[in-house]
Amino acid sequence: MIRNLNVIYAYAIMMGLIILVGFFQSWNVALSIFNLCLISAVMTIGANMQWGYAGLINFGIMGYTALGGLAAVLISVDPVQEAWRAGGFDILMCLWLIIVMILVVRFILKNYEKSQIRTYSIIGIIVGGIIAIRVTAAPGIEAIEATNPASTGFLGGFGLPIIFSWIVGAVFAGGLAFIVGKVALGLRADYLAIATLLISEIVIAIIKHEDWLTRGVKNVIGLKRPAPYEVDLQAKEWFINLVEKFNSGKLNLISDLTERQQALNQLVIEGSSVFVKLCYSGLFLIVVILLLIFTQKALYSPWGRMMRAIRDNEEAANAMGKNVVKHHLFIFVLGSAIVGIAGAMLVTQDGLFTPGSYQPMRYTFLIWVMVIVGGSGNNFGAVLGGFAVWFLWIEAAPISLYLINLFTSGLDDGNVFKLHLIESVPYFRFLLMGLGLLLIMRYRPKGILPEKIEIK
Amino acid sequence: MDFLNAIILLLNYIFIPALTYGSQLALGAIFVTLIYGILRFANFATGDMMSFGTMIAILFTWYFQSLGISLGVLPTALLAIPFAVICMILYMLVIDKFVFKYYRFNKSPPVMLAMVSIGVMFVTQAVVRIIIGPDDRRFFDGERFLIKAGEFKEMTGLNEGLALKSTQVMTIFITVVLVSILFWFLNKTKTGKSMKAYSDNEDLALLSGIDPKRIVMITWIIAGILATIGGVLYGLDKSFKPFTYFNNMLPIFAAAIVGGIGNPFGAFLGGYVIAFSEIFLTYAYKKFFMYVLPASMEPESLVQLLSTDYKFAVSFSILVLVLLYRPSGIFKGKVL
Numbered sequence: 001m002i003r004n005l006n007v008i009y010a011y012a013i014m015m016g017l018i019i020l021v022g023f024f025q026s027w028n029v030a031l032s033i034f035n036l037c038l039i040s041a042v043m044t045i046g047a048n049m050q051w052g053y054a055g056l057i058n059f060g061i062m063g064y065t066a067l068g069g070l071a072a073v074l075i076s077v078d079p080v081q082e083a084w085r086a087g088g089f090d091i092l093m094c095l096w097l098i099i100v101m102i103l104v105v106r107f108i109l110k111n112y113e114k115s116q117i118r119t120y121s122i123i124g125i126i127v128g129g130i131i132a133i134r135v136t137a138a139p140g141i142e143a144i145e146a147t148n149p150a151s152t153g154f155l156g157g158f159g160l161p162i163i164f165s166w167i168v169g170a171v172f173a174g175g176l177a178f179i180v181g182k183v184a185l186g187l188r189a190d191y192l193a194i195a196t197l198l199i200s201e202i203v204i205a206i207i208k209h210e211d212w213l214t215r216g217v218k219n220v221i222g223l224k225r226p227a228p229y230e231v232d233l234q235a236k237e238w239f240i241n242l243v244e245k246f247n248s249g250k251l252n253l254i255s256d257l258t259e260r261q262q263a264l265n266q267l268v269i270e271g272s273s274v275f276v277k278l279c280y281s282g283l284f285l286i287v288v289i290l291l292l293i294f295t296q297k298a299l300y301s302p303w304g305r306m307m308r309a310i311r312d313n314e315e316a317a318n319a320m321g322k323n324v325v326k327h328h329l330f331i332f333v334l335g336s337a338i339v340g341i342a343g344a345m346l347v348t349q350d351g352l353f354t355p356g357s358y359q360p361m362r363y364t365f366l367i368w369v370m371v372i373v374g375g376s377g378n379n380f381g382a383v384l385g386g387f388a389v390w391f392l393w394i395e396a397a398p399i400s401l402y403l404i405n406l407f408t409s410g411l412d413d414g415n416v417f418k419l420h421l422i423e424s425v426p427y428f429r430f431l432l433m434g435l436g437l438l439l440i441m442r443y444r445p446k447g448i449l450p451e452k453i454e455i456k
Numbered sequence: 457m458d459f460l461n462a463i464i465l466l467l468n469y470i471f472i473p474a475l476t477y478g479s480q481l482a483l484g485a486i487f488v489t490l491i492y493g494i495l496r497f498a499n500f501a502t503g504d505m506m507s508f509g510t511m512i513a514i515l516f517t518w519y520f521q522s523l524g525i526s527l528g529v530l531p532t533a534l535l536a537i538p539f540a541v542i543c544m545i546l547y548m549l550v551i552d553k554f555v556f557k558y559y560r561f562n563k564s565p566p567v568m569l570a571m572v573s574i575g576v577m578f579v580t581q582a583v584v585r586i587i588i589g590p591d592d593r594r595f596f597d598g599e600r601f602l603i604k605a606g607e608f609k610e611m612t613g614l615n616e617g618l619a620l621k622s623t624q625v626m627t628i629f630i631t632v633v634l635v636s637i638l639f640w641f642l643n644k645t646k647t648g649k650s651m652k653a654y655s656d657n658e659d660l661a662l663l664s665g666i667d668p669k670r671i672v673m674i675t676w677i678i679a680g681i682l683a684t685i686g687g688v689l690y691g692l693d694k695s696f697k698p699f700t701y702f703n704n705m706l707p708i709f710a711a712a713i714v715g716g717i718g719n720p721f722g723a724f725l726g727g728y729v730i731a732f733s734e735i736f737l738t739y740a741y742k743k744f745f746m747y748v749l750p751a752s753m754e755p756e757s758l759v760q761l762l763s764t765d766y767k768f769a770v771s772f773s774i775l776v777l778v779l780l781y782r783p784s785g786i787f788k789g790k791v792l
Binding site for chain 1: 497498500555558565566567568570571572574575576577578579580581582583585586589590702706709710713763765766768769772773775776779780783
């Protein structure tokens with residue numbers, strides 16, 4: 001137990017900080033930070049698998065997150081019958097065309113020797129196929145986007161509970177990672193970083209502009225929730241009783257009956273949103289704990305040892321008869337799938353899907369800061385990184401506002417310099433992140449909780 | 457006459473904008489490629505370094521404007537460039553001293569340096585936004601157009617107008633001059649040759665008495681010049697917004713890799729390859745065909761290969777294709 005003392009300390013401090021936010025700001029804020037910390041933790045577990053276990057750089061985290069979010073939309077939204085009637089047939093025809101195209105290309109690749117004619121015919125088939133797809137899809141897409149564009153204008157989804165999308169999101173992200181991995185994993189580290197970054201931008205561009213599938217920048221709002229709605233809760237007898245019991249001390253101080261009722265109503269409204277957030281926290285916590293158990297087991301299994309061996313010396317591992325390419329691809333897909341889960345969780349929590357909000361800064365580089373700061377190769381480190389960095393990311397603005405006020409207290413309130421600084425408070429979080437990353441990389445390159453290799 | 461109209465149309469909407477955009481990308485791409493070739497890491501702070509340089513130029517421009525200094529028809533920003541370049545070089549040398557030097561000395565793997573450059577990216581982005589804010593800023597003054605579309609129509613009697621912005625001419629002209637000087641420097645002077653030698657084989661270069669500190673310093677100086685001028689030209693032609701500059705990093709990377717990373721000439725041409733393919737593939741050719749084809753064959757649709765939304769995606773797809781089939785780039789850079 002003593003061995004893991006630093007882990008326990010680190011987590012205790014982190015939880016203490018979040019609880020402090022609860023006391024000083026509000027429990028609502030604390031819980032929303034906590035929930036996003038948990039989602040970030042899932043992302044860092046995925047990124048840590050790729051980088052910490054296998055040394056693969058994946059700067060495409062944003063793309064997989066967005067695909068996970070797309071899965072949430074496609075699973076939970078009810079199908080738009082009208083749109084299906086208007087253009088569903090064309091879209092299905094396109095799907096067939098794509099499948100046929102892939103099969104033909106595979107057939108050619110399998111049965112003919114490599115030659116110039118083969119290459120040209122494959123290019124011809126792909127180009128011809130794309131033109132054919134565009135021609136068949138165009139009227140369908142137009143019809144779908146024209147059906148009630150203000151509220152739908154897309155095909156909708158399957159109308160299933162949104163929880164399923166967490167698995168489907170993983171499948172989507174894993175599928176994309178399989179294609180990307182096949183294409184790009186042979187590249188050297190920094191090229192892989194650039195290639196994955198650019199591919200994720202392509203994914204975002206497609207999600208943003210294929211309105212018939214995703215509604216694009218018009219956003220999808222009001223997704224179904226796995227948790228109860230606040231309004232429903234506020235009307236429920238048992239919930240009101242619960243809130244009353246919790247706050248009985250406070251309520252008993254108020255003697256006037258109408259005032260007491262008002263105070264109770266206020267508390268119920270606050271309590272309902274805390275309760276909903278707690279539901280999400282529970283769900284997310286289950287995912288994080290399951291993933292932690294799973295990744296921790298994997299890390300110390302023969303498979304984990306093999307991955308480390310491949311990471312530390314690819315040639316030697318290859319010489320020992322390990323198929324480096326295959327294992328790299330596998331862990332790339334696995335890590336991306338976990339990121340996909342996080343993407344679906346994020347959309348589930350927000351209840352809306354906004355393709356425009358996927359920025360590399362927030363969804364790729366910040367996650368990387370989390371992994372590096374927390375400790376790559378150590379699952380607990382990566383999760384802690386997710387918590388600590390997200391906490392700072394949110395609390396950076398209040399902290400820097402406090403510091404600015406402290407340091408400029410000598411200047412009067414109308415001072416131009418002071419006003420300018422206060423106006424630019426939101427950007428201090430970038431400064432904090434950058435400095436944190438640089439300092440950690442310089443003085444503690446293995447992160448807060450470094451990787452430890454247990455030799456038994 | 458219709459044929460002439462068609463040509464003017466293409467010139468106006470494809471050729472000149474692509475050439476301008478390509479020049480802007482080319483400067484950035486040479487910057488990336490130099491850092492990659494000599495310091496051996498992918499610099500993710502590229503876009504933000506460019507925005508930092510531009511920001512300084514804007515501040516100087518405002519200062520000059522407040523003093524009442526202007527260049528008449530030319531934008532005041534041109535006068536600010538030399539001062540901005542000096543500040544930018546100082547900034548880069550400071551960053552190198554406090555951040556990158558340590559990792560270079562320890563011979564850290566390139567990935568580590570790339571990560572560090574992400575830290576620099578965060579910090580630079582924060583500094584830029586804190587100083588000048590995240591808003592869109594135009595700092596162009598002087599004469600906007602050399603030829604206006606309307607005047608051109610009157611002059612030639614054609615249906616299509618040709619608008620030539622002064623910023624476009626300036627961008628292309630300055631890029632060509634700057635790049636010529638750079639190539640002369642790299643290929644003809646002793647320092648330039650030693651830089652190339654250092655990039656090809658570090659150990660051999662050190663053995664033959666090349667001073668690595670000097671090489672690194674000169675690299676940062678050239679990088680500072682390129683980043684500032686590239687950034688200012690982009691800002692003059694379009695507008696300055698920190699976020700756009702950050703996003704521009706991606707096509708710049710694409711240009712550098714397509715041209716063969718580590719190869720400045722490749723990067724220069726890579727910029728144009730990316731710019732032209734982006735604009736070629738997303739332009740709607742309907743009007744062009746209306747001029748060229750007889751009336752009976754006029755197309756009904758826009759004849760657009762890809763919608764403009766996919767502009768960025770085009771360059772990235774080209775990059776992916778190049779990485780797949782010719783990883784060393786079109787013009788043979790470093791082999792991966």
